[in-house]
Amino acid sequence: MTEQLIELEVADGIATLWLNRPEKRNAMSDDMRTQFIAALEHVTYDKAIRALVLTGRGKGFCAGGDVAGMERRMQAPAGEVGFNGWSRQQRVHHTQSLLHTMPKPTIAAVNGAASGLGADTALACDFIIASDAASFTWSYIHRGIVPDGGGMYFLPRRVGLSKAKELIFSGRKVELEEALRLGITDRQSDAETLVADAQRWAAEMSKGSATALALGKTILNQSFELSAHQVFAQGSQAQGICYTSTEHRESVMAFLAKSSVKNGTTR
Ligand SMILES: CC(C)(COP(=O)(O)OP(=O)(O)OC[C@H]1O[C@@H](n2cnc3c(N)ncnc32)[C@H](O)[C@@H]1OP(=O)(O)O)[C@@H](O)C(=O)NCCC(=O)NCCSC(=O)/C=C1/CC=CC=CO1
Numbered sequence: 001m002t003e004q005l006i007e008l009e010v011a012d013g014i015a016t017l018w019l020n021r022p023e024k025r026n027a028m029s030d031d032m033r034t035q036f037i038a039a040l041e042h043v044t045y046d047k048a049i050r051a052l053v054l055t056g057r058g059k060g061f062c063a064g065g066d067v068a069g070m071e072r073r074m075q076a077p078a079g080e081v082g083f084n085g086w087s088r089q090q091r092v093h094h095t096q097s098l099l100h101t102m103p104k105p106t107i108a109a110v111n112g113a114a115s116g117l118g119a120d121t122a123l124a125c126d127f128i129i130a131s132d133a134a135s136f137t138w139s140y141i142h143r144g145i146v147p148d149g150g151g152m153y154f155l156p157r158r159v160g161l162s163k164a165k166e167l168i169f170s171g172r173k174v175e176l177e178e179a180l181r182l183g184i185t186d187r188q189s190d191a192e193t194l195v196a197d198a199q200r201w202a203a204e205m206s207k208g209s210a211t212a213l214a215l216g217k218t219i220l221n222q223s224f225e226l227s228a229h230q231v232f233a234q235g236s237q238a239q240g241i242c243y244t245s246t247e248h249r250e251s252v253m254a255f256l257a258k259s260s261v262k263n264g265t266t267r
Contacts, residue, residue: 005032007057008039013050014202015043016195022058028117029066033091040098050206052102053198054125055109064116064139065092089148092117096150099124101221103214105205109198110134111191120149123158126217127205128184129198131191134176136184141171157224158183209247212238 007018017039019026028036043052056062073088099106099121108114108122110130115137122128122136138155140147147155147168155164159182167174179185189197206213215238223231242248 003031004035005029006035006039008042010046010049011199012203013048013206014053014199015046015049015051016053016055016199017043019054019056019062022056022060024066025060025063025113025115026056026058026118027063027066028121029069030088032066033088033095036095037091037098040095040102043104044098044102047210049104050210051105051107051202052099052125053107053109053195053202054099054121055195055198056111058112059133060112060118061108061110061114061134062118062121063113064118067143070143092149096120096124100150101218103217104210105202105213105217107198107202107205109189109194110136110185111194113137115139116143116147117149120147120151120154123154123184124150127186127201129187129189129194129201130176130179130185131189131194132176133191134179134185136174136179137171138168139171141169155184209242209245209251211245211247212242215241 005019005021007020009016009018017036019028019032019036021027021029021032026032043049105127106125107127107129108125110122110128112131112133113135114122115135116139119136119138138147138151140151146152151168152164155167158164159167163182174182174184176185176188180188187197187201219226219231219234219238222234226234
């Protein structure tokens with residue numbers, strides 16, 4: 001039987017995805033990545049799911065890429081890629097890109113160590129909430145590699161270029177208090193209530209129009225690379241789509257109906 005390395009629960013439109021390899025602090029093995037991709041694609045395309053919470057089982061959030069797998073790869077013949085021609089790099093990029101671009105809010109609920117690719121995986125989410133047990137370590141440097149999970153894109157945007165360089169070059173551990181101060185994590189929570197708090201936050205973040213949320217997220221994700229003029233233009237285009245949406249029509253009608261009841265007028 002296939003080991004269930006990813007667990008997905010959906011309740012009230014909020015998906016909670018658990019990395020489930022607690023004995024290895026949820027280090028991302030190739031098998032886990034295969035299941036992770038399938039679950040993320042499901043969450044991305046299922047319109048009944050409005051938001052995602054990502055967390056880890058046990059003591060860790062995610063200890064990064066599986067170091068035992070790195071050792072196996074060093075033994076493999078040069079040029080071997082596997083996975084139907086898809087290299088590991090492409091599969092890593094796919095997971096990080098799904099988290100970053102899926103048209104609904106994503107929240108990392110960091111319950112323990114987020115190291116290497118695990119730290120980048122938290123950063124790829126829109127928001128981070130963390131418990132006292134959380135820590136963030138860009139440990140790639142200790143394995144002689146660079147952050148390939150998006151850390152070199154996301155971290156400077158959260159902490160500034162110089163601090164990102166310091167954290168990535170040193171690979172030092174950042175505990176909760178510093179993570180809050182630097183803006184690596186947005187919120188803090190108790191370990192016991194972390195996931196419930198994240199789920200509640202996800203519900204708050206996703207109760208608005210799904211169309212407006214999806215379009216807004218896409219433009220915001222690009223906003224640091226676009227000019228003001230381009231952002232205005234994309235905003236106008238997006239508004240054209242929002243104007244034709246059921247959510248826009250219904251919310252306008254509901255507002256006006258409430259106002260006419262209050263004022264005793266009929267429309
Ligand atoms: C700080 C830690 C994450 C957690 O510390 P602690 O809670 O004290 O737990 P440990 O006793 O150290 O570990 C428990 C068991 O888990 C195994 N384990 C931990 N991390 C990994 C890992 N990344 N890969 C494989 N196995 C892991 C550990 O060996 C223990 O197993 P046993 O009980 O059987 O001995 C701490 O564990 C830690 O610092 N881990 C290493 C962090 C790390 O170096 N991560 C990789 C960074 S590089 C990366 O993420 C990117 C890539 C990209 C390229 C290719 C492939 C992979 O990664």
